[in-house]
Amino acid sequence: MSKDNLSDFVYLDHAASTPMREQAIAAMAPYMSGMYANPSGSHRFARIARKAIDEARDDVAEAIGCKAGEIVFTSGGTEGDNATIFGAARRHGGIAVCSAAEHHAVLHCVENLNGQVVAVDSTGAINVAELERVLQDPQNAGRVNVVSVMAVNNEVGSISPLRQVAKVVRANAPGAILHTDAVQATCWQDLREISKLVDVLTVSAHKFGGPKGMGVTMQRIGLEIDPLIVGGGQERDRRSGTHNVGGIMATAAALRETDSTRDAEIIRVTKLRDALVDAVMSELDDVFETVAREKRVPGIAHLCVSGCESESILFLLDEAMICASAASACASGAMEPSHVLLAMGVDAKYSAGALRMSLGHTTTEQDIDRASSALIAAVNQLRRNKTALRVSASK
Amino acid sequence: MKVLVAMSGGVDSSVAAAELIDQGHQVVGVTMRLWGGESDTGCCSVSDVDDARRVAQQLGIDHLVFNFSEDFNKHVVAPYVQAHVDGITPNPCIECNRHLKFDRLSERARILGFDAVATGHHAQITRDAENVYHLTRGHDELKDQSYVVYMLDQTELAYTVFPVGHLTKAQVRDRAVELGLRTATKPDSQDVCFISRTGGRETFLGHRIEFRKATVVTSDGVLAGAVDALELVTIGQRKGLGLPGGGPKQFVVDVDTPNARVVIGSEDQLLRSGLAVNNVMWADQAPAIGSTVLVQCSAHGAALPALVQSLSPLVLEFEVAQRRIAPGQSVVCYDVTNSFVIGGGIADASNPKNGACL
Numbered sequence: 001m002s003k004d005n006l007s008d009f010v011y012l013d014h015a016a017s018t019p020m021r022e023q024a025i026a027a028m029a030p031y032m033s034g035m036y037a038n039p040s041g042s043h044r045f046a047r048i049a050r051k052a053i054d055e056a057r058d059d060v061a062e063a064i065g066c067k068a069g070e071i072v073f074t075s076g077g078t079e080g081d082n083a084t085i086f087g088a089a090r091r092h093g094g095i096a097v098c099s100a101a102e103h104h105a106v107l108h109c110v111e112n113l114n115g116q117v118v119a120v121d122s123t124g125a126i127n128v129a130e131l132e133r134v135l136q137d138p139q140n141a142g143r144v145n146v147v148s149v150m151a152v153n154n155e156v157g158s159i160s161p162l163r164q165v166a167k168v169v170r171a172n173a174p175g176a177i178l179h180t181d182a183v184q185a186t187c188w189q190d191l192r193e194i195s196k197l198v199d200v201l202t203v204s205a206h207k208f209g210g211p212k213g214m215g216v217t218m219q220r221i222g223l224e225i226d227p228l229i230v231g232g233g234q235e236r237d238r239r240s241g242t243h244n245v246g247g248i249m250a251t252a253a254a255l256r257e258t259d260s261t262r263d264a265e266i267i268r269v270t271k272l273r274d275a276l277v278d279a280v281m282s283e284l285d286d287v288f289e290t291v292a293r294e295k296r297v298p299g300i301a302h303l304c305v306s307g308c309e310s311e312s313i314l315f316l317l318d319e320a321m322i323c324a325s326a327a328s329a330c331a332s333g334a335m336e337p338s339h340v341l342l343a344m345g346v347d348a349k350y351s352a353g354a355l356r357m358s359l360g361h362t363t364t365e366q367d368i369d370r371a372s373s374a375l376i377a378a379v380n381q382l383r384r385n386k387t388a389l390r391v392s393a394s395k
Numbered sequence: 396m397k398v399l400v401a402m403s404g405g406v407d408s409s410v411a412a413a414e415l416i417d418q419g420h421q422v423v424g425v426t427m428r429l430w431g432g433e434s435d436t437g438c439c440s441v442s443d444v445d446d447a448r449r450v451a452q453q454l455g456i457d458h459l460v461f462n463f464s465e466d467f468n469k470h471v472v473a474p475y476v477q478a479h480v481d482g483i484t485p486n487p488c489i490e491c492n493r494h495l496k497f498d499r500l501s502e503r504a505r506i507l508g509f510d511a512v513a514t515g516h517h518a519q520i521t522r523d524a525e526n527v528y529h530l531t532r533g534h535d536e537l538k539d540q541s542y543v544v545y546m547l548d549q550t551e552l553a554y555t556v557f558p559v560g561h562l563t564k565a566q567v568r569d570r571a572v573e574l575g576l577r578t579a580t581k582p583d584s585q586d587v588c589f590i591s592r593t594g595g596r597e598t599f600l601g602h603r604i605e606f607r608k609a610t611v612v613t614s615d616g617v618l619a620g621a622v623d624a625l626e627l628v629t630i631g632q633r634k635g636l637g638l639p640g641g642g643p644k645q646f647v648v649d650v651d652t653p654n655a656r657v658v659i660g661s662e663d664q665l666l667r668s669g670l671a672v673n674n675v676m677w678a679d680q681a682p683a684i685g686s687t688v689l690v691q692c693s694a695h696g697a698a699l700p701a702l703v704q705s706l707s708p709l710v711l712e713f714e715v716a717q718r719r720i721a722p723g724q725s726v727v728c729y730d731v732t733n734s735f736v737i738g739g740g741i742a743d744a745s746n747p748k749n750g751a752c753l
Contacts, residue, residue: 309503311459311461311462311503312503312506312507315459315507316507333444333448333460334428334444334460334461334462334464335460335462336462337462337465381508382506382507385505385506385507385508386506389502389505389506
């Protein structure tokens with residue numbers, strides 16, 4: 001085992017980014033060398049590229065469960081979220097609503113528009129009764145233009161009750177656009193089941209084995225959303241900018257692979273995740289699973305460890321060649337206190353020691369064994385040293 | 396040794412990391428994220444973190460960022476604001492060293508299994524024949540920073556390394572140039588890091604407290620002028636008091652916070668024979684009563700001889716009367732040869748010794 005050899009590391013940060021799938025890399029390469037043309041041109045090279053993205057669009061639409069014309073290729077989840085929320089506001093004004101545990105790509109848009117943030121329950125999922133109350137508030141009635149509720153929480157992995165959310169939104173704010181950030185759902189949930197509930201759905205390619213800088217937004221035809229990026233009028237004027245042909249090909253390939261292997265992966269990864277958490281919890285006291293297993297996707301093991309700080313756990317895991325994560329990092333690279341745990345009402349004593357280990361298509365049983373022993377050793381060391389320091393300070 | 400070096404993104408800590416690597420230590424760099432608000436200067440902005448990270452990459456060491464912004468707010472920013480309200484001179488850099496670098500960070504380093512914490516301060520740690528550690532002035536007299544790290548006790552001194560303390564600033568910069576570090580020509584940080592150059596102290600405080608208008612009176616109680624913000628007035632100040640021109644030089648000799656009055660007077664009225672210090676801590680042992688120490692009351696002020704009159708409270712009598720030390724100011728005692736720190740504390744606001752003697 002050598003730190004110079006990256007393949008000797010255990011990578012448990014798939015929710016941040018998962019390795020590109022072989023099929024995606026293979027699909028991308030030809031469009032970076034031989035077939036390099038801009039698909040909007042009117043020559044043979046352009047037509048080749050155009051055919052490629054048209055086919056990719058069909059495949060992506062199939063995996064999401066929508067029409068090809070409803071697919072917009074973007075630069076990622078953040079763009080999709082921003083374009084939807086700001087785009088709806090630019091067209092209509094009105095009030096934007098989201099849950100308190102949304103990714104910042106949604107939350108900051110809604111806050112920027114002085115919108116309304118709805119409380120979540122102790123699992124991090126939106127409180128539907130509270131959403132209903134906000135939508136029925138006479139001050140908001142008829143004025144809500146977009147409601148954005150994530151399909152799966154990116155930190156703790158909790159699954160949102162989107163069916164109930166849709167019911168409440170349709171009943172109380174029939175004019176509102178219902179958007180879901182499904183970035184963390186793609187690997188673990190059939191997008192067809194989600195897309196049928198909403199008007200707009202965004203995903204990010206690098207979370208399911210595609211490249212970074214690529215995303216897909218499903219946008220129902222006829223929605224009144226102004227484009228965020230204007231220019232050459234690509235993507236039916238919904239998103240200008242020269243098509244990232246290679247990126248689109250890789251995204252489609254990764255999504256096809258994700259879609260066709262999903263059922264088997266759910267079973268395989270759930271087993272691994274449970275083994276990891278069981279091993280850690282059987283050895284360590286005062287550690288708890290932030291969200292019950294049945295309420296969260298298979299890929300995420302989120303623990304709160306008392307008596308330790310996240311930054312310290314991550315450092316020792318890194319030393320032990322285990323890559324994990326805590327909350328989202330700010331521009332400086334520092335860990336920010338988690339707004340998700342705060343919204344869930346997790347006691348600061350526990351949220352200070354939050355740890356997310358996220359599994360994916362490359363995770364093996366051996367990874368889990370190494371990660372659980374490393375985490376147990378790290379927490380024991382931190383707790384032991386802290387006690388020793390306290391004893392010597394009190395002398 | 397396994398050393399955690401605090402890298403602010405400045406040239407001193409960059410070279411400190413390089414020196415430790417040269418000495419064969421196992422080095423990890425860390426930048427503390429301290430201030431979450433707006434800033435254009437100092438040690439906390441994202442561009443400084445970028446500099447620190449890039450230097451660490453160039454030197455081939457790992458670089459971490461620790462988020463201590465909550466502690467920074469609690470131990471540095473909030474007391475800074477409160478000091479202005481109370482009419483006391485704040486010491487944000489010293490409090491940051493006391494609570495962040497040599498408490499929060501060194502504790503974190505110990506828990507993570509490091510053998511020492513290093514910073515780029517211009518100070519030296521020496522050990523005498525009896526194995527007592529001394530916080531010794533930096534080799535570069537003009538850049539010496541022993542004053543701002545006076546709070547280090549034997550335990551912390553034993554755990555701390557100042558890898559550039561034996562170098563002059565010019566040597567530090569030369570070394571950075573030699574290594575091709577992007578921080579080589581970066582100017583020294585001057586101001587309070589959480590206060591932006593554009594807004595300044597007034598804007599920063601104005602967002603956090605309500606300024607009180609105050610009258611300016613002579614020591615006889617005669618009304619002489621007015622100020623809009625009592626909180627921004629400092630002892631010894633001469634300008635911005637709304638005084639008419641001409642006449643003898645007038646200084647602020649007292650800030651009477653409860654009565655919202657600023658008292659002015661001649662330079663003579665500023666002079667004090669000594670001062671009282673609280674929250675004192677000694678690097679090793681307290682000096683003997685009746686012994687002489689050298690007393691320094693600002694980062695680059697002169698160290699002046701004074702007699703130790705009592706130890707609790709610590710009362711120091713200057714050989715020659717000095718301008719009044721503002722309550723809240725850090726007071727650091729050096730040995731008579733002016734080479735190392737004996738201890739220090741804070742000019743006591745409540746002790747009549749430091750009050751206005753009118």
